[in-house]
Amino acid sequence: MNPNHSSAMTGPPAAQQPDWPDTAALRRAADDLAALPALVAAEDCDRLRERLAAVARGEALLLQGGDCAESLAEAGPDTTAAKYRTLNLMAAVVSEASGLPVIRLGRIAGQFAKPRSSPTELRGDVELPAYRGDMVNGPAFTAAARTPDPDRLRRVYHASLGTLNDLERLTAADGGEFWTSHEALILEYERALSRLTPAGRYALSGHLLWIGERTRRPDGAHVAFAARVRNPVAVKLGPSSTPDDALRLIDLLDPDREPGRLTFISRMGAGAVRDALPDLVAKVAASGAEVVWVCDPVHGNTVSSPTGHKTRRLDDVLDEIRGFLEVHRSLGTHPGGFHLELTGDHVTECVGGTYEIRFEDLPTRYETVCDPRLNLGQSLDVAFELAAMYTASPVTDRGTTWATV
Ligand SMILES: O=C[C@H](O)[C@H](O)COP(=O)(O)O
Numbered sequence: 001m002n003p004n005h006s007s008a009m010t011g012p013p014a015a016q017q018p019d020w021p022d023t024a025a026l027r028r029a030a031d032d033l034a035a036l037p038a039l040v041a042a043e044d045c046d047r048l049r050e051r052l053a054a055v056a057r058g059e060a061l062l063l064q065g066g067d068c069a070e071s072l073a074e075a076g077p078d079t080t081a082a083k084y085r086t087l088n089l090m091a092a093v094v095s096e097a098s099g100l101p102v103i104r105l106g107r108i109a110g111q112f113a114k115p116r117s118s119p120t121e122l123r124g125d126v127e128l129p130a131y132r133g134d135m136v137n138g139p140a141f142t143a144a145a146r147t148p149d150p151d152r153l154r155r156v157y158h159a160s161l162g163t164l165n166d167l168e169r170l171t172a173a174d175g176g177e178f179w180t181s182h183e184a185l186i187l188e189y190e191r192a193l194s195r196l197t198p199a200g201r202y203a204l205s206g207h208l209l210w211i212g213e214r215t216r217r218p219d220g221a222h223v224a225f226a227a228r229v230r231n232p233v234a235v236k237l238g239p240s241s242t243p244d245d246a247l248r249l250i251d252l253l254d255p256d257r258e259p260g261r262l263t264f265i266s267r268m269g270a271g272a273v274r275d276a277l278p279d280l281v282a283k284v285a286a287s288g289a290e291v292v293w294v295c296d297p298v299h300g301n302t303v304s305s306p307t308g309h310k311t312r313r314l315d316d317v318l319d320e321i322r323g324f325l326e327v328h329r330s331l332g333t334h335p336g337g338f339h340l341e342l343t344g345d346h347v348t349e350c351v352g353g354t355y356e357i358r359f360e361d362l363p364t365r366y367e368t369v370c371d372p373r374l375n376l377g378q379s380l381d382v383a384f385e386l387a388a389m390y391t392a393s394p395v396t397d398r399g400t401t402w403a404t405v
């Protein structure tokens, strides 16, 4: 794995790219995708950008959620409907309590690629390439499954198309808008599904694409790609982010200062959010840029259970949300929304909740292929806790009236 892999001879470095063993096959897969219909419409990306502009103005909230990594084996109408209904229920609860419209954005129909802390995984004395999401390789711990396979680009395209069809049926039945998003990680996939339209270039693999914590360097290939497309885009900001990083990203990704174009997803961890976030939000606000601030209260709170399962405590998730709201309250800025890893099923991957999952319960239904997801009950716990926070401190004007949270 070459961390400075550059996918074009002269392009900027692209972090977290797989070592594809057959680059000719990769080229053929990308060419096939480039000739297939785009997955979403450019006009819909524009419409989502308008909705996000309302969030930037403090007139709406964003709820973004879904699997850490979608799975080809699990893809289908039932899992899609379960995730859709979970987000729908959460949005209804939060909207009722806050009095604000809630925009529903799935981590769905394309969330098939993962950045990893380590390029390899060691079990006993066997070392294999890390699982990088079903767009790249398979989760089974065998050399065959872990070898990056370019045909997977085609498979996730078709699975995403099926999911989009299912989502269309679901939204037609209840009349609401629902948008799709994923991390723009594998550049061959994203470039192959970008299209030049009369209004400019769009990444048409999803409505909103985000850049992850591990690929957000301002001089990197992911930021360069996002800068070239007109979709709404987001960037994760972890505890090492500096105000200067944020301001550079604004200049690169939102040079025209278009409200709704750029979202920052803060993922600091419950222990760091109150210290790390205020300076970022204050300096961005002082620059005059109108970005959307979203809280991802899961990625900074991953721990290992005594049984070695990757997990998260619901209490930490809620504490980071509270910290995020406190920071915005004290600065008079709008806490624009929430980004969560969740599923509509009754999995046992995170601990805590009204129907409490304990460390010892984790093996019962631990089904994620990457990070632990909140189950249906835990997702609703988050929604009702949010409702309680909004009821205690009503939003009346740009989120400035957070008396207590
Ligand atoms: O979102 C997913 C994970 O946080 C990311 O892939 C890193 O996971 P890892 O530390 O298990 O590699």
Ligand SMILES: C=C(OP(=O)(O)O)C(=O)O
Binding pocket: 068, 115, 183, 211, 212, 213, 214, 236, 267, 299, 371
């Ligand atoms: C990898 C992810 O997050 P981050 O880039 O914030 O670590 C993710 O959202 O699954």
Ligand SMILES: [Mn+2]
Binding pocket: 068, 069, 299, 341, 370, 371
């Ligand atoms: Mn994750």
